[in-house]
Amino acid sequence: MTVAAKIKYPNRYDIVGSFLRPEKLKRARDAYHAHQISRDALTQVENSEINRLVKKEVELGLTDVTSGEFRRSWWHLDFLDGLSGAHFFTPDHGFIFNGQETRRGGIKITNKIAYNPNHPFFDDFAYLNGVVPEGITAKQTIPSPSVLFPNKDAEIYDDYYKNDLNAFLEDEIKAYQQTVRHFYDIGCRYLQIDDTSWGMWASFSKGTINPDLKPLCEAAVKAINAIADNKPDDLVLTMHICRGNYDSNWAGAGAYDPVADYLAQLHIDGYFLEYDDERSGGFEPLKKIAENGRDQRIVLGLVTTKKPELESQSDLKRRIKLASQFAPLEDLCLSPQCGFASTEEGNHLTENEQWQKIKLVVDTAKQVWPH
Template sequence: MTAIKDIPFRYDQVGSFLRPDALKTARENFLKQTISVAELKSVEDQAIIELINKQVHNGLKAVTDGEFRRSWWHLDFLWGLNGVDQLIPEHGYQFNQVETRAASYQISDKVTFNPDHPFFEAFTFLKEHTPEGIIPKATIPSPTLLFNRKSDTFTYASYTDEKVFIDDLATAYHKTIQKFYDLGCRYLQLDDTSWGMYTGFIENAKSEEEIKHWHQQCEAGVTVINQLLKGLPDDLIITMHVCRGNYKSDWAIAGPYDHVATYLAQLNIDGYFLEYDDDRSGGFEPLGQIFKNNPTKKVVLGLITSKFPILESEEGLINRINEATPFIPLENLCLSPQCGFASTEEGNHLTEAEQWAKVRLVVDTAKHVWQDA
C-alpha cells in the first residue's frame, strides 16, 4: 500500500515530462494571441489528466503535473513570489554546447509570500485528479536559486544585508510550503541546481579566495533551507533533487559531490535525488558522508539518463546500485531518472515512447532489487 512513510519510493521520478504536441501548439498559439488564457488552460488541463493516467499506468506511486503549466522548471515559480520580477537579459545561460533562451529574474522589492501564487491552483488541480492510493507530488525550485552570485558584493534592491534577505526568503518559502500542505500536499521536492553548480565551481576554482567564496555560498544554502524547514508539519515529506543543468539534452557543469557532501549532509530534509547518470558526478564515496549524518534518510540514485534515448540495461543498473552499497546500505537507496525529461518546455531530445521506456525501466529494475518496492 502506498504510504507517506515510504517516500521517496524505491522507484520514483523527478517531475517534468515531455510536453505533448497539442500543448506545444496551444502555447505557441497563445503567444501569438490566437487563443485565450482559458483556451490554453483547457488544453493544459486535458494534457495533465492524460499524463497522470500515463504515470499511474506505468507504475509510479507518486505523480506530478509534468510541469506542463511552466516554461521553466524554476523561473515560473520564482516570478510568482512577491518582490521577484521577470528579467530578459541579452543572453541566456551558456551550457556545455548550447545557450539557453534568455530569461532571468530581478529582486526589486522585499521578498514575501504570495497567497495567490499560481502554483497553488496548479497543485489543487493535480490533487483533485490523482487517483486514490497515489501521491500527488509538488516540485518547486530551491530558495538557493535566488542568491547564487559570483562575487561577495550584495547588491539586491531593497536589501543591503544578506542575513535580512535570507530571513525574508526563508519566511516566504516556509509560508509557501505550509500553504501547499494546507491544500493537501504531503510530498514536496526542492529542485536545487546550486549544489551541482558549486561542485563544478569549486572543482575549477583558480584561487583559494574563489574556493572560500563558494564554500560561503554553501553555508548560506544550508542556513536558508534549514531555516525554512523549521516548524513544518511532521507528516510533510520534503526531498531535494540535485543536478548539474538540463536543457535540450545538454548539461551546464561537471564536478563530484565530494565538494558539497558535508553541506548536503547538514540539510534537514527527508531524502536526496542525486544525479549519477555519467562520470560528471564523480563516485559514490560522498554518499558515506550523507549516510553517516543521516542514517534513516534515503538517497535516490539518478542512474537512468533523461537526456538521451538509449536505454540502459537492467543488469548495468543493478551493478551500479551494488557499487554504491559499500558507502550506504541498500535499504537506504532508491532509483529514478537523473533529472526530469523537460526542465524547460523545449524538452530533451527523445520521444515520449522513449521517455516511458525509461520510466518502466526504473520501475522494473527497482522491483528486482528491493523486496519492498
C-alpha cells in the same frame, strides 16, 4: 487524495518531476502567445494533457505523480516570478550550457521577498491533487531557496537588498516557510525542492569547496534547514541536485565531494542525486550522508533523461550494488537523473522513449527491492 499506504517517500522507484510537453500542448502555448486563443482555452488543454499524463504515470506503476510541470515554461523562473518582490525579465543573453546558449530568462529582485498567497502554483497543485486516483500521491516541485541567491551567471539580480545577505535570507526563509505551509494546507504531502546550486558549486571547486563559496553553502544550509524544521511532520521534503538540464545539454561537471559535508547537514527526508555519467563522480560522498544519523533516503539518478538510448538493467543493478558499499541498500532508491523537460523545449527523445525509461526504473527497482 490519500497517500499510498505503507509507502515511504522517496519511493524505491521515483521521479524527478518534469515530462516532455505533448505536441498538442506546445501548439496551444504557441497559439496563446500569438493571441490566437484565450487563457481559458490554454488552461483547458493543460488540464486535458495533465489528466492524460497522470493516467500514464499510474499505468506505469508510479505511486507518486506530478503534473509534468506542463503549466511552466522554466522549471524555476515561473515559481520565482510568482513570489512577491521577484519579477521575470528577459536579459541580453541566455545561460551557457556546455557551449550552447539557451533561451533568455532571468529574475530581478526589486522589493522585499515575500510569500504570495495568490501564487499560481497553488491552483496548479490543487488541480493535480484533485485528479490523482485513490492511493496515489501528488508530488509538487519548486526551486530550492538557493536558486534565488543573487548570481549574475544565473541571471538572478538583486536591486533591493544591496548585498545584505542576512536581510535577504530572513525574508526568503519566511516566504518559503509560508509557501510550504500553504501547499500543505491544500493537501500537499510530498514536496521536492530542485537545486542547481550545489552541483554548480561543486563544479567550481576541486576536492574541497572553493573558499569564496563557503558563505553561500552555509546560507543554503541555513535556509533549507529552516524550511525543513518548520514543516509539518507528515510532509515529506526532498531535494534534487542538478548540474543543468536544457535541450539535452548540461551546465556543470564535478563530483559531489566538495559539497558533501554541507549536504550531510540538511534536515530533509531524501536526496535525488544525478549519477547518469562521469560528470557526477563516484559514490564515495554518499557515505557522509549515510553516517549523519538521520533517517534519509538517497535516490540514485542512474537513468539519463538526456539521451534516448535505454540503459542496461544489469548495469543499473551493478551500479546500485556499488553505491551500497557507501550507503546501506535499504536507504537507496532509483530514479531518472533529472526531469525530461526542465524547460518547455524538452530533451532529445520521444514520449515513448521517455516512458521506456520510466518503466526501466520501476522494473529494476522492484527486482532490487522486492519488498
